[in-house]
Amino acid sequence: DAKTTQPTSMDCAEGRAANLPCNHSTISGNEYVYWYRQIHSQGPQYIIHGLKNNETNEMASLIITEDRKSSTLILPHATLRDTAVYYCIVRVDPGTYKYIFGTGTRLKVLA
Amino acid sequence: DVKVTQSSRYLVKRTGEKVFLECVQDMDHENMFWYRQDPGLGLRLIYFSYDVKMKEKGDIPEGYSVSREKKERFSLILESASTNQTSMYLCASSPPYFSGNTIYFGEGSWLTVV
Numbered sequence: 001d002a003k004t005t006q007p008t009s010m011d012c013a014e015g016r017a018a019n020l021p022c023n024h025s026t027i028s029g030n031e032y033v034y035w036y037r038q039i040h041s042q043g044p045q046y047i048i049h050g051l052k053n054n055e056t057n058e059m060a061s062l063i064i065t066e067d068r069k070s071s072t073l074i075l076p077h078a079t080l081r082d083t084a085v086y087y088c089i090v091r092v093d094p095g096t097y098k099y100i101f102g103t104g105t106r107l108k109v110l111a
Numbered sequence: 112d113v114k115v116t117q118s119s120r121y122l123v124k125r126t127g128e129k130v131f132l133e134c135v136q137d138m139d140h141e142n143m144f145w146y147r148q149d150p151g152l153g154l155r156l157i158y159f160s161y162d163v164k165m166k167e168k169g170d171i172p173e174g175y176s177v178s179r180e181k182k183e184r185f186s187l188i189l190e191s192a193s194t195n196q197t198s199m200y201l202c203a204s205s206p207p208y209f210s211g212n213t214i215y216f217g218e219g220s221w222l223t224v225v
Contacts, residue, residue: 034213043115043201043216044154087153099214101146101154 004088009106012082018075020105022088025069031091033064034099035073037084044087044101047073078109114138115217117202123223130189132220134202143185144203144214145169145177154201160185161207192224 005023012018024033032051036044048055048062050071055062061074075082087104118133136143144159146169156169158177166177174196178186185204189196199221205214 036216041219041221043203043218046213046215049213099144099156103151103153 003100004090004102006086006088006102006105008103009108011108011110012075012078014080014109014111015077018073018078018082018107018109020073020075020086020088020107021070022072023070024088024090027068027090029068033062033068033071034089035060035062036087036089036101037082038087038104039084047086078107080109080111083107083109115202115204115215117200117217117220119220120218121221121223123225124189124192126193126224128189128192128224130192130222130224132187132189132200132202132222134185134187134217135183136185136202136204136215137183138204138206138215139182140204140215141182141207142205142214143179144205145175145185145187146201146203147171147198148201148219149198157187157200189222192222194224196222197224198222 032049034049035047038044048060050062064071085104085106087101089099089101115136124130142161145157146154148154155171157175160166160179176188199219201219202217203214206212
């Protein structure tokens, strides 16, 4: 199964960039990497996804290594409202509908 | 705006009760999912459905069943609730599988079984 590994927790100072790493060494060649976040007591919120190239949207940037075995989510100017659990996920394999969530990274943005 | 609505935000049920958790999506998505979320365990897939009346077991289907009679509605059923089913339940939906399609979640239903 394609699985992801993330650090359990991270701190980041408000206004600084938050860089959240994820390892997905068993990802299939045509599988996307997705990032979601979950603020306490709410459902997960989609942030960004990518395949091979780096991606950027209004929320974040996603950097994927050339071998696709790892990626980094970047929140360029973290705010207190970015405090959440961040999940990096991949689909198990193209033939299923399973998105496998790990335990995520608990990001705390400090004032 | 994309919307997945779960009918109950907080429920308290007794052991042995039959519990229904309802989910409705307004995006005409083919796929719908039920996850449960527990501290330290992340999100675990219970069941998913890729079409009306079609369902597939996820990783932890024991003690649960599902129903999808209409495209927009996906129900999770606890036939006989037990205390170890106390959890947060998340419904989600997505378009058919093409690489890059994202999955959208509801706000969650907190179920306590006493």
